Amino acid sequence: MIELKAKTACEGLLPKRVGDMRIEEAEAGQITSIALLEGQAAAVDEALMVTHKLSFPKPNRSTGRAGERLIWSGRGQAFLMGAALAADLSGLAAMTDQSDAWAVVRLEGEQGADVLARLVPVDLRPQNFKRGHTVRTLLGHMTVSITRVGDSSFQIMAFRSMAKTLVHELITAMESLGARG
Template identity: 60%
Template sequence: MVKLLAKTPCEGLLPISVGNVSLAEDLPVSLTMLTVHKGRLEACSELLKSAHGMAMPKPNRATGTAAARAIWFGRDQAMLVGPAPNWSLKNEAAVVDQSDAWAVVKLEGVGAEDVLARLVPVNVRTATFKRGHTARTMLGHMTVSITRVGEQAFQIMAFRSMAKTLVHDLQRAMESVAARG
């Protein structure tokens, strides 16, 4: 009988450090998409606040902390990152487990902004993209979610099937930035 082994999306690829920037896999307990039922945004936000300590995020924002974060993912949608969802949320939103669908990495260090500047069409400089800001955008040719989680730290989410490409593209940009320094 074949024995299947569970592997993380970036297993064997990370962690890496180049120059002052590091890239590591971020493994939240759970990833859950919340798609709010029509007309229930406020009620869902209140329930999310009471159940998990954070409100539904505004467009291009994230709420919560490193242990439990809600990331804006589109109109009336958020990705709950960290805790398993309180299932009472199903009364206000479609609640769909996404834990195996995404590769989640953390890019951090002096120069992380420069690395992303080579790959994304979004200004991620601190002056405009502060902690808690998030964007659904392109990184190279992949659709990603980028959230600033620290002064020089970003959480990046891409489809699991693109994990190897995500790491490759980020590593090449890290090498390019380090070569300049």
């Protein structure tokens, strides 16, 4: 009989260090997609504040902290990451468990924005993209979500099926940048 073993999206691919830059798989915990139903934004925001002490994020923003964060993911949509949804949003929002759908990595290092500048068409320098800012964009040919989670750290999410490509692209950019120094 075949015995199946659960694997993380980036198992065997990470961690990787190049100079002072490091990329590792992030422990995302549970990921729940929350899509607001029409006219229910205020009610959802209130329910999330009561149960999670988090407000529904504005476009291109995230709220919360490591361990429990709401990340904007599109018009009227956000991901609750790191905790099970405790709020009863029945009739207010459509909720979907997305925990196994995403590869989530963390890029750390002073040159993180420079690494990403080689891969994405968005200015992620700290003066333009501050802690708590998030963006849905293309990294090469993949749709990703990038959130600045620290002064020199980014959380990057791609579809699980693209994990190997995501890691390859990031490591190649890190090595290219590292070769210059």
